[in-house]
Amino acid sequence: MRGTRLLSGLALAIAAGQAGAADTLRCGSQLISVGDRSSEVLQKCGEPVSRDLLGYKRSANKREEFQVEEWTYGPKGGMYQYLRFEGNRLVQINSKRGN
Secondary structure (H helix, E strand, O other), X not given: XXXXXHHHHHHHHHHHHHOOEEOEEEEOOEEEEXXXXXXXXXXXXXXXXXXXXXXXXXXXXXXXXXXXXXXXXXXXXOEEEEEEEEOOEEEEEEEEEOO
16 A cells, blocks of 8 residues: 555656656647757747757767757746757757746
C-alpha cells in the first residue's frame, strides 16, 4: 500500500514537471514542431513579441558554433509560449502562465 502511494506520488510529480514542455504548438490553424526551421515558425506563427539572443553553442564535434535564441509569443489566453532555437532549428517549446 505504501509503495503504491509512493509510486502514484512520483508519477504525479513527473507529470507536473513536464506540463510546461511540449513537442508541438498550434499557431492559428497551423502546427509547429520541434525540429522545424525558424523561417517555418515565422511563416506559421508570425513575428514574436520578443527575440532574445541567449548566446552561442558548439556542436558535438566542436567544429562549428551556432546561435541560440528564445522567441516569446503571447499572452494568448493568459499563456506565454517560449520557443528555443539552436542553429535556426526549434529545439524546445515551453508554456508559462503570465502574471
